[in-house]
Amino acid sequence: MSLAALPLTIIPFILYNLLMILGVDLKGSMVGEGITMMSGGTWIFTWGDLLLLIGMVVLFIEIVKATYTGTASMIDHGLSMVVFIAFLVEFLLVSQASSSTFFLLMMAALIDVIAGFTIGIRVAKRDIGFGAGDH
Numbered sequence: 001m002s003l004a005a006l007p008l009t010i011i012p013f014i015l016y017n018l019l020m021i022l023g024v025d026l027k028g029s030m031v032g033e034g035i036t037m038m039s040g041g042t043w044i045f046t047w048g049d050l051l052l053l054i055g056m057v058v059l060f061i062e063i064v065k066a067t068y069t070g071t072a073s074m075i076d077h078g079l080s081m082v083v084f085i086a087f088l089v090e091f092l093l094v095s096q097a098s099s100s101t102f103f104l105l106m107m108a109a110l111i112d113v114i115a116g117f118t119i120g121i122r123v124a125k126r127d128i129g130f131g132a133g134d135h
Contacts, residue, residue, distance in 0.1 A: 004065065004068075004072045004073075004076070005071075005072040005073075005075040005076045005079065006076070006079065007062065007076055007079045007080040007083050007112065008058040008061055008062055008065075009055070009058055009059070009062060009080060009083045009084075009105075009108060009109045009112050010083050011054065011058055012051050012054050012055040012058060012105045012108075013083060013086065013087060013105065013109070015051060015054065016051055016097070016101070016102060016105065017090075019047055019051075020096045020097070024047050025047075026046065026047045026048040026051070026099065026101055027046060027048055027099065027101070028046065029046060029047050030044055030045060030046055030047075031045050031046065031047055031049075031050050032045065048099070048100075048101035051101055051105060052101060052104055052105070055104070055105045055108045056108070058108070059108045059111060059112055062076075062080070062112045062115075062116065063112070063115050063116075063119070065116075066115055066116040066119040066120055066123075067119055067123055068123075069120070069123055073116075073120060074120075076116065077113070077116045077117055077120060080109070080112050080113045080116055081113050083109050083112075084106070084109040084110050084112070084113050087102075087105065087106035087109045088106060090102070091103060091106055
């Protein structure tokens with residue numbers, strides 16, 4: 001199994017759990033200092049915000065990966081479902097995971113599953129030539 005078959009949505013899942021084990025406050029703990037904006041307001045970037053940013057980047061990469069066909073992509077789709085189920089179980093059963101940050105990361109994993117299968121079916125349909133002329 002190649003690394004291309006591993007769903008990248010596992011990265012924010014592992015990072016969230018690592019930060020949770022280390023006792024980092026994902027809602028209030030800032031990654032760095034607040035940045036004063038030209039408007040006079042202060043932009044505060046929390047650990048939860050960083051995880052969401054990582055989740056969005058990973059989701060984009062996963063959607064691009066879904067356009068490729070092959071054995072690795074089928075394994076990736078199956079493992080993406082496992083990652084989503086792990087997110088869901090942890091969200092429901094672990095009190096520290098009951099946050100908006102974790103919920104949004106879980107939704108990114110769900111979008112990865114749905115988009116992966118949808119795009120994969122569409123690409124396979126195009127490659128095989130079913131429904132020629134149907135768009």
